[in-house]
Amino acid sequence: MQPGQRLRATLEFLLYDWLDAPGLASRERFADHSRDTFDAVLETCERIAREKYAPFNRLVDTEEPRFDGERVILPAATHAAHQAYADSGMLAAAQDHALGGMQLPFTVEAAANSFFALGSVSINTAMLTVGNANLLMAHGSPVQQRVFAHPEFSGRWAGTMCLSEPHAGSSLGDITTRAEPDGEDYASDPLGPRYRLRGHKMWISAGDHELTENIVHLVLAKIPDAGGKLPAGVKGISLFIVPKKLVDPEGRLTGERNDVALAGLNHKLGWRGTTNTLLNFGEGRYPVRSQPGAVGYRVGQPGQGLQCMFHMMNEARIGVGMAATLLGLAGYYASLDYARSRPQGRPAGGKQAEQAPVPIMEHADVKRMLLAQKSYGEGALALALYCARLVDEQHTGDAASADEARLLLELLTPIAKSWPSEWCLEANSLAIQVHGGYGYTRDFPVEQYWRDNRLNMIHEGTHGIQAADLLGRKVRMAGGRAMQVLARRIEATASAFAADGPWAGEARALGQAWGELQEAASSAWQGEDARRALANAVPFMQAFGHTVVAWIWLDLVRVIGDAPRSPGCAGRLAAARFFFRYELPRIGAWLAVVRAQDMTCADLPPEAF
């Protein structure tokens, strides 16, 4: 079976049997939709991904982006893939009909986009463009929306997010890019308050290319006070639109470059289909009206930049989790095909020499490696679509339900980002292992999946940042209300199983895991000392993630029931069983150090390492 068809079967189960996506059509915004329209979108995306993405995944790895001093050169296949994606209308899928959009539920949009990540995760930078435009739709002025966001939805322009600087990655409060009012009339520009920006931005994905006629950079910078001093910390950060090429208030290119220069391409371990860049803003390479300084238009109020940017960052975090997930599934499908076709050895306990070799699929340890991949990849996919469904609820549910969805989404975002990044990477390592020596060669795709996936624990907030967000903020926010919402949902799932049924043990194990998790969170915060509480934030997040994914798996079992209708459902039940037996028990080791406020690491003096 083609990987896309395999994925589609899983998506259909999740969307239709589990999340009741067609039920969304009863809401006014989605009234034109039905399972038929959803299926049509899935089918189109599967086809484009199969034709324009998957065949070029190795190519974009070996033909890394180059800079000839003027232009960034990408393979022709990347241009074709971009065009096909734009032509599909997916960039505007979630937008209003009035804007040329489909008013597609985000749940379905996310599902449909997963085909592209499966085909070639790094060829596709649409997530950035859509996220950028969505931010402008939420925080930009009407003119900014029309001039900058609309061409992004049509695919004519692309978008970036410019946060990090060479000296300031995780610590955005320390950025030093300056934004100074551009002339006396700076406040009256129709495109928004006009500034000149100067500074360096690092790790900018899709920061320069020729895929589109313009690039809309969303840039965090600081506005100096009257004494020329930059305000300290994250509260001093503002947000600016800085187009690569200047535009007039009608959105037409003026023919002038803005003062944004590509300082260099980063040479990465993987994810090579996307440029990653160091950009110099306002160094004078392309002076505007004879003056250095990149022209930027403020979005929102001064000092509100990070808050606005979080709109895009949260989307990006879920997107990163999705990318990690689809890489995990890509490796799973590849190793499954290999395991079915590669004869080697005999089953344990049989007569060795007299029998013909069996496909390695028959060996228990190979099955273990495949089932682990399945439980990671499909569990992560279900979690991601669950989160996508929360987005739809937040936007179209009634007030109480929307508020609950918002809280739960905030709590689950660090998990949706971190968990697939860690465990679908592990899945890719297992995919290599299933291939044996062949998996270590570049003749098979799995080593690339593994390299590509290693990025996901780093970008859009490292594992450590996600963990501090989870245990330092999300677990305690709104007086613990988000945790209460999650507790109720977990309880609802567990209580759907009969106490003497075949899943009673798993239901009990889930309840117990959740109890241990809550207890560990309380113990960690005993004494209200952030240093002690957060010393083991990552092990806490790992345990939280495993518990959440166990809950998701059990909820899938709930809808399948005891009598699976198909081999696919039998496989899902096995993956759920696997997760509860082989994976969930890991949380004991993680939570022990959280509960104990173990300071072995935190207290060790640097010179002892």
Added chain:
Amino acid sequence: MQPGQRLRATLEFLLYDWLDAPGLASRERFADHSRDTFDAVLETCERIAREKYAPFNRLVDTEEPRFDGERVILPAATHAAHQAYADSGMLAAAQDHALGGMQLPFTVEAAANSFFALGSVSINTAMLTVGNANLLMAHGSPVQQRVFAHPEFSGRWAGTMCLSEPHAGSSLGDITTRAEPDGEDYASDPLGPRYRLRGHKMWISAGDHELTENIVHLVLAKIPDAGGKLPAGVKGISLFIVPKKLVDPEGRLTGERNDVALAGLNHKLGWRGTTNTLLNFGEGRYPVRSQPGAVGYRVGQPGQGLQCMFHMMNEARIGVGMAATLLGLAGYYASLDYARSRPQGRPAGGKQAEQAPVPIMEHADVKRMLLAQKSYGEGALALALYCARLVDEQHTGDAASADEARLLLELLTPIAKSWPSEWCLEANSLAIQVHGGYGYTRDFPVEQYWRDNRLNMIHEGTHGIQAADLLGRKVRMAGGRAMQVLARRIEATASAFAADGPWAGEARALGQAWGELQEAASSAWQGEDARRALANAVPFMQAFGHTVVAWIWLDLVRVIGDAPRSPGCAGRLAAARFFFRYELPRIGAWLAVVRAQDMTCADLPPEAF
């Protein structure tokens, strides 16, 4: 501090404070040695590795081996490194003085070789050459030793091991390379019974190159019966010396090529300093005396090939563990340097904006990632040297002690190979994580360590093969005697700690872990059904490995005592503490499925995946 100096401090602690390497000088074979001579060897190797290996580690990654149709082209640096290594005398370090060797204990040889793996793991293929020559010293005829092994010890010739075939990797019983007697007089060749070999050998490391004037292939093949049929299974395997270039009985090159042709170079994810090849034996590209068929000289008796080869495979397995270990330590040292020099963020709980950023070394989660690397890398190094010390005991101890050492070494070999392969790979991933985005670029060395290290769970017997060997054979061999030996040593370590002392909890935890491990092994074999017993062999091996490394760490604590003399020893105590608190508790999850004979994976029908 230079990485080599850091490593040397750890090696000196292990050799002199823990393993009492100088005490070996009281044995006749090592009578000329002392701590002074050991130090001189360590110093020489550290220097050569620093000058000739480390500076070229990236180069051998980017300038992959090429084949111009006639010759394999390697960077000049690889030739220089090979020459410097040969000139150092290390190839013959363990050999008799009469052979120009140093009669160095293997413990010290292994320690000294670790500098080269730290500098550039893949530039160095000496392990293969020495292992090949050692096998000939154990199983070859006197002429074979003089003609083939001696030039390997001097560095004039190199060696390989040719086991796998394209269709037979883990399953050596299925090889189809044929060896047929070469003429009427085949049995009377002074170089050994002469055969003609025909077949394909895959994954042959250092299978072709111009580093040496000749290459000695040790090749597994089958001798057909009278009807021309190859004997089935591993019992039909014999071993042959197949030189790349033909030699006379005096060991002089005759000027003729043997019929061994390079069919292709494998293009790998990492470990690119070493060629990895597909070799065609006897396809007629280089006919000998006008006939196709590679000329080979049998070593040992027909059907004894695999048994002989195990001599080399066991050495190679420990060598693979060492390589994985040193890659782990290389990443640890690199990320330690980065963490000390990279300012970013403020400690949790402090006032954020007003303070200057601190080195990331100050953050608890970065310390956690560093301490994990230290506990994996230094724990693995200690285990490897412990195994090396067992080799010396086996060869120079009294009969009882030698026998005990042999048994323990057999039991620990799958751990010494598999544990570093898995956990020092994880260490490398953590080293990337400490570097953040920079770690994902090729401007820093850690991504290469991670790629290089991924090989080690695959070659010289995959993780699955090691696990089947451990639980299927080693745990039960000799009526469980090897387990009894290990149990006594673990008990001796644990009982060295006072029941009310600061390490009492760890000592108890170790005893408990060992008890759980034994119980799990018994439960797995309940019913004597190999299929059920081995269904979870890998989780068993993971738990076994963590328990053994916990024991090793506690034994290091034993020699340090409660009052560490130096920051180095304080760090070792912290790493030991870390291992017991963060790592050892993981065994619970692994052993639960072993104990339960969990068949979730083994019983799942292939179509459900």
